[in-house]
Amino acid sequence: MSNPQAFTSEALPLDEQVVLVTGSGRGLGAAIAKAFAPEGAALVINYRYSAEAAEELAEAVRARGGRAVAIEADVTDSRAVDAMFETAAAEFGAPVSTVVNNALADFSFNGDERQPADEIDYSDFADQFRGSVEGAVNTIQAAMHGFRELGSGRVINIGTNLFQDPVVPYHDYTAGKAALLSLTRTFAKDLGPAGVRVNMVSGGLLRTTDASSATPEEVFDQIAAASALRRVTTPEDFASAVVFFASPASRAVTGQNLIVDNGLVMG
Template identity: 75%
Template sequence: MTNAHAHTTSALPIAEQVVLVTGGARGLGAAVVKAFFQEGAALVINYRHSADAAHELAEAIRARGGQALAVEADVTDFRAVVAMFDAARAEFDRPVSTVINNALVDFSFNGDERDGADEISYAALEAQYRGTVGGALNVIQGAMSGFREIGSGRVVNVGTNLFQNPVVPYHDYTAAKAALLSLTRTFAKDLGPSGVRVNMVSGGLLRTTDASSATPAEVFDAIAAGTPLGHVTTPEEFASAITFFASPASRAVTGQNLVVDNGLVMD
């Protein structure tokens, strides 16, 4: 593959892409799926436990003239990830061109129930590393044969603003997302010659997803008051930023971390 070819294929319009969203059945993942549907992409909706929600979302997209496939796979299981990419190719007759690493190992954003620094175990950190970093690693590696076939690829990893602004010290979650940022940048460097761009979009608390449903209203209000734009980011606002990194408009952008939180953190 020549550099010129990589440049051309990196400008693939979203409407011609197959986009895989991990953890795509509910919450932020579902918002991302819907955002890409609005842009005309074919969707692979990955889920682990949320079968009903995933299939209902896929059916709703197909009912509106879109293309969508719900696929069960635990992203920490590489064989399951490979089977998911095979199922996507069989359904759409072309490789996945963009992956959104959104899947989250079981976690509830409730600061009142977090483990403090003097009590958290390494096992808690390890569980988040396995899901966040290990899951992203499996999905990126599973995508690479298709990326090489089409001469380009787009990876968007979902991060957090908590490692810049640890207002609530979710030690395990934040450490795993910080590691994912490092992986984002080292993979961007390593995979760039293959025409693959790797970026991260990081937010704070979103109003509202299943993961943030345990968050007290006063916490949302305090965050909103601390932002220049005066409100808490919605899943739809966050999803819009993710689509940018799959679009031709971002074809010269890789290794970056875009913070989308209404200006709470400026980095």
């Protein structure tokens, strides 16, 4: 890697970055990690349970000449997160420059099985807050030493278009992601003087991830019919927007929430 100080307060070129994607052993996280690989970024593939899938993804990246390491850590455990960042820096000889907060507390996107408002228990909200907010706080705080060393950093939080259009009232999931949006904006303001950009990318139901595998096919058809582009967003569509926020092209953008859903929700 060349001298990172040459890019102080702006993003490193993608091929000089170390990118950590939480929960990237499978599903959307894996798609995001795969999107960074052709750009030459060194990848930290974080997982909690999906060891085999994470190792296979890392090996596939390396087999194509890329750089990748799979590291287990529960993002709600701050000590495990700190250790993950230390391992990543030792592996690649440079600090993490971009963090993608994708890890999700266990949740199944099946509207027929959702908890209605008059029955849901607050513990369900607490689980989602812990996964969405505590996990993000831990990774951002762990990244800050490296960000300061580099003179810049990127944080990309994964949100949802259910803020604007709660077509299926996943009360706990949406509340957790809404809190993460607030954190995105307050952290962007607070960390901006350190050259750190904090943004959110929000999608709708994706076709198809592990989380959306329980979704009936007719729901996907309804989403496609309602979207401006008459299609359902794929994990690959979504991942492309995440890569943008890690790149120098987004150097003037922070505190924003970009909706990537083929025009289903606007505004």
